[in-house]
Amino acid sequence: MGSAGSKLFRQPARLSYTRAMALIDKPERARQLARAIASDLSMYHEKKIVEGVERDTLFDVMRDEIEEGRALYKSRVTPEIFGQGIYDRALVDMLLKARGNVKSKIW
Numbered sequence: 001m002g003s004a005g006s007k008l009f010r011q012p013a014r015l016s017y018t019r020a021m022a023l024i025d026k027p028e029r030a031r032q033l034a035r036a037i038a039s040d041l042s043m044y045h046e047k048k049i050v051e052g053v054e055r056d057t058l059f060d061v062m063r064d065e066i067e068e069g070r071a072l073y074k075s076r077v078t079p080e081i082f083g084q085g086i087y088d089r090a091l092v093d094m095l096l097k098a099r100g101n102v103k104s105k106i107w
Contacts, residue, residue: 024077027084033076034087037069038094053099066091 024030042049045065052058059066073087 030081030086034090038090053102
């Protein structure tokens with residue numbers, strides 16, 4: 001994903017960046033953003049995620065995608081919010097816990 005051709009996290013062309021976007025400083029809004037990013041990862045990389053859960057390599061095989069999402073999240077929230085681990089919890093919930101039905105040695 002980290003290539004110039006990545007479409008997952010591109011901003012819509014209709015948005016104007018001539019004015020700065022306000023950073024998210026509310027935990028609930030940050031959770032929504034983190035879950036939306038994790039949901040996109042889940043939707044676009046289902047096969048890779050399932051294989052990663054089966055082999056207990058999820059965070060290795062999804063490293064590039066996860067870090068791209070982390071960079072987006074970090075660019076949209078205040079440093080205080082970023083330091084709360086909200087994005088990482090969303091990843092666990094959306095990528096790992098949601099695959100509890102997948103046969104794996106991790107459970």
